[in-house]
Structure formats: C-alpha cells, structure tokens
Amino acid sequence: MAGIYIHIPFCRHKCSYCDFASFPDKIDYAEAYMACLYKELKMRGEELKGYTFDTVYFGGGTPSYIPPKLIAGAMKQVRKCFTLAKDAEITLELNPGTIGDTKVKVYKEAGINRFSIGLQTAIDEQLEDLGRIHNARDYVYATKLLTGENFSTDVMLGLKGQTKEDIRKTIELAHLCGSKHISMYALTVEDGTPIYTDYLNGELPDSDEVAEFYEYGYSLLKEKGYERYEISNFALPGYESKHNLNYWRRGEYIGVGLAASSFMCGKRFTNTFNLDEYMKCIISGFYSAITCDDVNENQAKFEFIMLGLRTKYGVSVKEYKAKFGTELGEDFPVAFKKSLQYFQLNGDNIRIKDEYMYVQNSILMPFLEELPEEETE
Numbered sequence: 201m202a203g204i205y206i207h208i209p210f211c212r213h214k215c216s217y218c219d220f221a222s223f224p225d226k227i228d229y230a231e232a233y234m235a236c237l238y239k240e241l242k243m244r245g246e247e248l249k250g251y252t253f254d255t256v257y258f259g260g261g262t263p264s265y266i267p268p269k270l271i272a273g274a275m276k277q278v279r280k281c282f283t284l285a286k287d288a289e290i291t292l293e294l295n296p297g298t299i300g301d302t303k304v305k306v307y308k309e310a311g312i313n314r315f316s317i318g319l320q321t322a323i324d325e326q327l328e329d330l331g332r333i334h335n336a337r338d339y340v341y342a343t344k345l346l347t348g349e350n351f352s353t354d355v356m357l358g359l360k361g362q363t364k365e366d367i368r369k370t371i372e373l374a375h376l377c378g379s380k381h382i383s384m385y386a387l388t389v390e391d392g393t394p395i396y397t398d399y400l401n402g403e404l405p406d407s408d409e410v411a412e413f414y415e416y417g418y419s420l421l422k423e424k425g426y427e428r429y430e431i432s433n434f435a436l437p438g439y440e441s442k443h444n445l446n447y448w449r450r451g452e453y454i455g456v457g458l459a460a461s462s463f464m465c466g467k468r469f470t471n472t473f474n475l476d477e478y479m480k481c482i483i484s485g486f487y488s489a490i491t492c493d494d495v496n497e498n499q500a501k502f503e504f505i506m507l508g509l510r511t512k513y514g515v516s517v518k519e520y521k522a523k524f525g526t527e528l529g530e531d532f533p534v535a536f537k538k539s540l541q542y543f544q545l546n547g548d549n550i551r552i553k554d555e556y557m558y559v560q561n562s563i564l565m566p567f568l569e570e571l572p573e574e575e576t577e
C-alpha cells in the first residue's frame with residue numbers, strides 16, 4: 201500500500217497553539233504555490249511510475265481555505281501523473297469556517313471521498329481561546345453540507361477551562377452530525393506559540409486531568425459504537441482512515457508541498473519549511489528536501505514495533521521474522537521482558553492491552569533504549 205500527502209500551507213488566521221507550516225497572511229501566493237505543487241507532483245510521478253497509490257490526503261494549513269478549483273487542479277494532476285487504485289481514499293482537511301455548498305460540489309466532482317473536519321471543541325469560548333475562526337454552529341452547517349459523506353471530526357483535550365461535560369457535548373455533537381470517525385487527541389503546547397503563556401501560568405489542565413478526559417472520552421466513544429483502532433483514532437466499523445493506517449503499517453508515502461514528509465525506498469525525507477525556498481527550488485527543477493535519512497535495519501525494526509503497537513492490530517511476530525530474518529524477542533530481550541505484563545498475546549500477535557494504550561509511550565521506551573547506539577545516527 202502507498203499514499204500521497206499534499207500540503208496546503210494557507211490559513212485565514214493563525215491558531216494560538218499552532219506550530220504547523222501554515223501562513224495566515226499569504227493567500228495571495230496560493231496560485232503560484234499550487235503551480236509549483238503541480239510541478240512537484242509531475243516530477244515525483246515520473247519517478248514513481250511502477251507504483252499504485254491507494255490514498256491521497258490534502259492536509260495543512262487549511263486546504264478548504266484556498267479556491268476549490270486549485271484542489272480540483274491538484275487532483276487532476278495527481279491522476280495524470282500517478283496511478284491511483286480504483287477505490288482510492290481521497291481525504292481533504294476542512295475548517296468549518298471556510299466552507300460552502302459550491303466548494304463541496306467542486307470537491308466531490310474532483311473525487312474527494314473523505315473529509316476531516318477540525319471541530320476541536322463544541323464550546324464557543326474555547327474555540328475563541330484557541331484562535332479558531334469557526335464556532336459550533338459553523339460545524340453543524342459544514343456537516344449538513346456533507347450529509348451522506350464519509351467524514352471525520354477532530355476533538356481536542358486539555359483546553360483551558362475544559363470539563364468532562366464539554367467533552368461529552370463535543371463528542372455528542374460530532375456523533376449526532378454523522379461523523380463516521382473521530383480523532384481525539386491532547387493539545388500539544390509548543391514553546392513560542394501564544395498558548396504557551398497559558399501553560400506557564402498553569403491555566404491548562406495537567407497531564408493527569410488530560411488522561412482522565414481521555415478515558416472519559418474513550419468510554420463515550422465506545423458507547424456510541426466507535427472502535428479505537430489507534431491511540432487517538434476511533435471509527436465506526438469500516439471507516440478507519442486508510443491513509444493513516446498506511447503510516448502505522450510502515451507503508452510508503454510521498455509527501456508533496458511545503459514541509460511535507462515522505463517515506464520511500466527506505467528513506468525518510470522532508471521538504472523545506474520556507475515558502476520562498478520551496479517555490480524557488482521547484483521552479484528551478486529541484487526538490488526542496490532539507491533532510492534525507494536512510495532508515496537502517498535496527499531503526500526499521502523499532503519503527504515496525506512502535507508503529508504497530510500504536511494500533512489495535514498490534515504486531516505479528518511471524519511478519520517481523522519474515523521482514524527482518526530475526527526474532528523480535530531476541531532482538532529486544534530486555535524490553536520484551538519488561539513490557540510483557542502490558543501485552544496481550546494471541547497466537548503470533550502482540551498488542552498492548554486496552555487499559556495500557558494511553559501510556560504506550562512509556563511501554564515503548566525500553567525498546568528505544570535497547571536500539572544499538574552506533575546504528576541510530
């Protein structure tokens with residue numbers, strides 16, 4: 201399986217917690233940027249002729265902020281330059297404050313068949329605190345436009361003043377509006393973002409409270425029929441995100457656009473975060489990758505374990521042996537023994553027990569510590 205990620209770095213307003221490659225004041229660059237992006241798609245398409253891609257994902261930034269014809273144009277270029285599977289999953293991230301019926305029509309005609317909506321919270325004061333441009337009513341309106349479509353909703357935990365009741369309202373709203381998939385994740389506070397001051401002032405819920413919110417949200421989602429298939433991702437049966445599953449299965453993907461990351465042919469590489477540099481490189485016929493690392497055998501083993509254990513599918517010991525020619529338990533004897541109490545073993549399959557999923561990072565730490573040092577550069 202392989203995926204294509206396309207980054208659209210424009211937003212109407214910078215959110216107070218945002219550390220992503222996104223610009224609130226550069227929409228005038230959108231056409232020129234997309235012309236470069238079409239060119240990069242062509243360059244990558246020529247290199248990847250033998251591949252069939254199963255997913256396309258427009259992320260950002262706010263892909264729904266730029267004129268929809270530019271998204272349609274990108275899809276046209278993708279089809280021209282790459283081979284897509286017949287049932288390819290094509291997702292577009294959408295901000296509820298930037299959507300209307302004409303846009304939805306253009307997206308559907310372009311073949312977008314999945315939408316990911318950034319609701320974050322159904323409480324308007326919290327949305328305002330986050331610097332989001334939408335309110336809960338905008339979300340309801342957006343979901344009405346998407347009636348019958350496959351869409352996912354983002355829900356955020358750890359907001360200033362947030363209570364369990366707020367989380368209940370948010371999850372219920374997403375459910376009632378027809379969300380087939382919910383991503384529920386904790387706010388990450390990055391140094392240098394405006395929300396960092398709230399964090400320093402102790403105004404945000406601490407990690408114990410967030411863990412409690414998570415368990416509460418998880419129980420509500422379970423009640424409503426959403427199954428957890430990854431630590432932060434919950435889906436009604438059959439609505440798991442294929443694009444993200446490909447990441448967690450160590451599938452290959454090509455990232456196109458500013459700051460986009462790729463994993464192809466055993467290498468992980470990332471494009472520049474500088475908009476001018478990105479455009480100059482592409483115009484001159486070069487890629488803008490600023491990092492490119494070979495993934496060595498030991499790193500690949502760790503990635504296989506770490507990514508697989510994030511999901512409900514876990515890892516297969518047989519598959520590990522088939523891929524690497526060695527035994528998982530022998531490669532990581534100390535970590536394996538330490539973590540055994542947290543694992544559920546089923547035939548050749550290992551997964552983290554349900555009750556320990558939230559603390560998986562600490563369970564995985566011993567595996568990272570056991571990676572031979574000389575090969576982790």
Ligand code: SF4
Nearest residue numbers: 211214215218222261
């Ligand atoms: S909409 Fe997303 S990418 Fe844009 S500023 Fe807000 S958090 Fe950042």
